[in-house]
Amino acid sequence: MRRSDLGEFEEVVLLAVAALSPNAYTVAIAEEIERETGNVVTSGAVHAAMQRLEQKGYLRSVWGEATAERGGRRKRLYTVTALGGRILEESRAVRNRFWDRIMPAIRLEWS
Amino acid sequence: MKETQPPRQLTRFINWLFAPHLREQILGDLQERYIRRVKVQGEASARRRYWLEALAYMRPAFIKRQKSEYPSTVFYNPDMIHNYFKIAFRNLSNNKGYSAINIGGLAVGMGVAMLIGLWVYDELSFNKYHKNYDRIAVILQNEDILGEKQTWKSLPFPFINELKANYGENFKHIVASTQTGGSLLTVGEKQVTKTGQFVEPDGPEMLSLEMVSGSWAGLQQQQSILLSESTAKALFGDSDPMNQIVQMDTDKNAKVTGVYKDISQNSEFHNLQFLSTWQYFLATNAYMAQKKWDNHALWIYVEIKPETSFDKATAAIRNSELNVIRHIENMKEEAGYNPQMWLNRMSNWHLYSNFKNGVADQGPVQYVWLVGVIGFFVLLLACINFMNLSTARSAKRAKEVGIRKAVGSLRGQLIGQFFSESFIVVIISFLIALTLVYISLSWFNDLAAKQMLIPWTNLYFWMFNLVFISITGVLAGIYPALYLTSFQPVRVLKGATVHLGRFASLPRKILVSMQFTVSITLVICTLIVYNQVQFAKNRPVGYSRDGLMMVSMQTEFFEKADVLQSELKNTGVVSEVALSQSPTTGAWSTNNGFTWRGNEMGTDEFASLSISPEYAKTVGLEFIAGRNFSKEYASDSTGFVINETAARLMGFNRQQVAEAVGFPVRWKSKWMTGDIRKQFKVLGVVKDMIMDSPFEKVKPTAFMLFGNPNWINIKLRPQVATSVALPKIAAVFKRFSPSRPFEYQFADLEYDAKFRSEERIGKLTSFFASLAIFISCLGLFGLASFVAEQRKKEIGIRKVLGASLVNLWVMLSRDFLFLATIGFTVATPLACYFLNTWLAKYDYRAELSWWIFAATGAGALVITLVTVSFQSLKAALLDPVKSLRSE
Numbered sequence: 001m002r003r004s005d006l007g008e009f010e011e012v013v014l015l016a017v018a019a020l021s022p023n024a025y026t027v028a029i030a031e032e033i034e035r036e037t038g039n040v041v042t043s044g045a046v047h048a049a050m051q052r053l054e055q056k057g058y059l060r061s062v063w064g065e066a067t068a069e070r071g072g073r074r075k076r077l078y079t080v081t082a083l084g085g086r087i088l089e090e091s092r093a094v095r096n097r098f099w100d101r102i103m104p105a106i107r108l109e110w111s
Numbered sequence: 112m113k114e115t116q117p118p119r120q121l122t123r124f125i126n127w128l129f130a131p132h133l134r135e136q137i138l139g140d141l142q143e144r145y146i147r148r149v150k151v152q153g154e155a156s157a158r159r160r161y162w163l164e165a166l167a168y169m170r171p172a173f174i175k176r177q178k179s180e181y182p183s184t185v186f187y188n189p190d191m192i193h194n195y196f197k198i199a200f201r202n203l204s205n206n207k208g209y210s211a212i213n214i215g216g217l218a219v220g221m222g223v224a225m226l227i228g229l230w231v232y233d234e235l236s237f238n239k240y241h242k243n244y245d246r247i248a249v250i251l252q253n254e255d256i257l258g259e260k261q262t263w264k265s266l267p268f269p270f271i272n273e274l275k276a277n278y279g280e281n282f283k284h285i286v287a288s289t290q291t292g293g294s295l296l297t298v299g300e301k302q303v304t305k306t307g308q309f310v311e312p313d314g315p316e317m318l319s320l321e322m323v324s325g326s327w328a329g330l331q332q333q334q335s336i337l338l339s340e341s342t343a344k345a346l347f348g349d350s351d352p353m354n355q356i357v358q359m360d361t362d363k364n365a366k367v368t369g370v371y372k373d374i375s376q377n378s379e380f381h382n383l384q385f386l387s388t389w390q391y392f393l394a395t396n397a398y399m400a401q402k403k404w405d406n407h408a409l410w411i412y413v414e415i416k417p418e419t420s421f422d423k424a425t426a427a428i429r430n431s432e433l434n435v436i437r438h439i440e441n442m443k444e445e446a447g448y449n450p451q452m453w454l455n456r457m458s459n460w461h462l463y464s465n466f467k468n469g470v471a472d473q474g475p476v477q478y479v480w481l482v483g484v485i486g487f488f489v490l491l492l493a494c495i496n497f498m499n500l501s502t503a504r505s506a507k508r509a510k511e512v513g514i515r516k517a518v519g520s521l522r523g524q525l526i527g528q529f530f531s532e533s534f535i536v537v538i539i540s541f542l543i544a545l546t547l548v549y550i551s552l553s554w555f556n557d558l559a560a561k562q563m564l565i566p567w568t569n570l571y572f573w574m575f576n577l578v579f580i581s582i583t584g585v586l587a588g589i590y591p592a593l594y595l596t597s598f599q600p601v602r603v604l605k606g607a608t609v610h611l612g613r614f615a616s617l618p619r620k621i622l623v624s625m626q627f628t629v630s631i632t633l634v635i636c637t638l639i640v641y642n643q644v645q646f647a648k649n650r651p652v653g654y655s656r657d658g659l660m661m662v663s664m665q666t667e668f669f670e671k672a673d674v675l676q677s678e679l680k681n682t683g684v685v686s687e688v689a690l691s692q693s694p695t696t697g698a699w700s701t702n703n704g705f706t707w708r709g710n711e712m713g714t715d716e717f718a719s720l721s722i723s724p725e726y727a728k729t730v731g732l733e734f735i736a737g738r739n740f741s742k743e744y745a746s747d748s749t750g751f752v753i754n755e756t757a758a759r760l761m762g763f764n765r766q767q768v769a770e771a772v773g774f775p776v777r778w779k780s781k782w783m784t785g786d787i788r789k790q791f792k793v794l795g796v797v798k799d800m801i802m803d804s805p806f807e808k809v810k811p812t813a814f815m816l817f818g819n820p821n822w823i824n825i826k827l828r829p830q831v832a833t834s835v836a837l838p839k840i841a842a843v844f845k846r847f848s849p850s851r852p853f854e855y856q857f858a859d860l861e862y863d864a865k866f867r868s869e870e871r872i873g874k875l876t877s878f879f880a881s882l883a884i885f886i887s888c889l890g891l892f893g894l895a896s897f898v899a900e901q902r903k904k905e906i907g908i909r910k911v912l913g914a915s916l917v918n919l920w921v922m923l924s925r926d927f928l929f930l931a932t933i934g935f936t937v938a939t940p941l942a943c944y945f946l947n948t949w950l951a952k953y954d955y956r957a958e959l960s961w962w963i964f965a966a967t968g969a970g971a972l973v974i975t976l977v978t979v980s981f982q983s984l985k986a987a988l989l990d991p992v993k994s995l996r997s998e
Contacts (some may be wrong), residue, residue, distance in 0.1 A: 025140075026136070027140050027143045027144050027147075027668050030144070031147075033242070042163065042167035043140040043141065043144055043164060043170040044164060044165075044166075044167030044170075044173075045135075047136070047137065047140065047168070047173075048170060048172055048173070051172055066139075067143070068144045068352045069142070069146050069147070070138075070139035070140075070142050070143045071138070071139065071142045073135050073136075073138055073139030073142070074135060074136075074139065075136075075139065076136045110973055
């Protein structure tokens, strides 16, 4: 796995898309990440990240329905592609393997 | 809940800034977050957040425009270009009639413009063949005679030495020369008469002759001659002429020291077929060197030094003659004329060949302007037509534009398409025009007396063409390209007619009436030129030209003139022979000094011609009073026969001419009476004779018996064919002068030649006028058919409602007739103005008569009607069912 392929924020966004699917669109994701992390997240940052992810082939998008909230504009709905799913799993596996190697004693010392 | 909106300005800015394919999503996101924040945090906070959110989008990824999946590069996509060509050709072949009119008209116009351009270029580059063009001049002399500045080219012989001795520092070369004259060149059996000059040795270098063999220094030796290539060919064939001996006339033998390329037709010296030395001329014409300041016989060409200018050199030599002759006793009279020398630069020689008040003024340059302007107008007409037709036609293509837009054409592509179409048409026309010029050039050369070629290798020629093609192409294409492509496809396709606005047709109307103006002006010009020529041709000539032959007598004939005359009569083909000074078709000898009762000034210039008594009968002079000279009265040697004009000058009008007989006239002339006042008597009065230009006033003329007649006039018997008579007469001359070729002129041919330049103008203007008419008619025809097509439905409805054929015909033709009338109204004063100026230079002229204008106006109306009627009748005869059925 090439590290540069997936930035940290990108990974979060990708996870968020997977979690919110099939209703993942920019604003929902931004709000979800805000809620989960407590940091302010602009839709622009999310949009840019999703653009990159889409280019890499981890996401795909289709036009969704238009809502009055959006001034009659359509949403763009994102879903994770198979490649995106595998990447997520791979990164999770890497992490899990490391977690598993951390001795419980040390884990206790952090807290 | 109250509707709140994010800051509108910012929204608009974002809308403009971000890439179109992302706009919907971005704006939607922004708005959605804003609305949610308004609910949770209130409007003020939401607004603040909105700004920050917007700021977060400021990155290249959102601003950069999306690359289209289908490249829209109009000019590089071979498929699209292929398609443009295909559509353009389909369009052309779908409307064969229009296309032919359009392309043909433009091609003819371009062709004419090219011919004229070549001609103007040729005229303007006259004499540029000579490399020192910018520094060569001829010295001229101005004299104040009777309050008028007269300009002479012939200079007194001693002047050449004066110039060289005292003013030489201004000049690189000073070349004295004889006037151009014919000489008989003989090599063995071969004889040719060629024109040439005897010049000083610097001549060839100054004129930068292109030497084929030998060098510019070829005239250093006194007895040497340079031949032009064609002369050398005529004399020596293919053998080497160098160092061969050529006999000139009867008295000179010169060695060929060089051969030069024939001088370009486009040069003052084009008929310089040989060059020999001035020194040799002096050696064989001893009288020349004895001539004093009072006899003007030579020409002087100079090349000024590079560091000086014509003005400076002129200032230096201005009084060079005056300073000498004012000290010479017998030159006091001439010194009183204040002779002033000046340099006439080579660039003036051809284009400004007239002299007025002692400076070069006007001349062929007027024709260069005139023809240039006409050519410009013919081209303008063709372009107007072209634009008119293409724009008129393009309105029909609005639907095409709509469909193209609907299936995804970008505006840029459509603009490219229309421009490329108009360029294709212009380029096709250009190629046709080039072919036309190529074909007609030899004919045009005949007409214009030129030797022009298409300058295939001249860069400027191609640049000019390129510029021209671009301008015409852009002008013709600009309307459809920019206007039609701006239509909304929905509106065009829904069937809403293209609304051109009330004044949309105004420019077109102005263009058409301009066409009428130009063509009508040209037609009036042509008619008036022809009228003038015809008027002069109908002028009573005063003598009979039929079968009248004129032969210049060489010196060797002078003593034998009597025998020659009787020998000629003995041939049986000749009815009369007479001697005269100068030929019948040119009064070359003029003198003043005639005084009579009531006129002691003697300033009137008379044509004074010595003749033999048979002259009157030979040329058919018509006596209106008195009698001819007679050999029976010795006293007739102090008699004059004068013409009507002379009689009028002496105070006898038409009724009183009889009283002029016996009228005493005194004459004192330096050349003719030895500067002594002699008493003469009028013997007879003849009708005015046109000896000089038929457009000028007749000179007062006096015939006399004494003097040196140098022409033989021979009247052939009318019943003898010329082809029979000529060999017999030639044989007689051959017997008297075996070494000289027999050269003769016929009076009728010489007389006709006097009209040549006017006839040439006539031919040129009629050529242009007919082209202008042709082009205008094409335009008219095309436009009329277009209008008829556009109003097809209207015509159908009118017919259904009961309009008659005549009604419709009048309705459709009226507009065009109105335009023609406007054109005529503008053209008339214009033509009047130009032609009055042109006619003013002729003494004998036809006045502008109203019938010419009336005829032209009527003609223009008739042609318009005929052209337009074809289309309007066709439209009016159409079955209304057909035109109204569709839609």
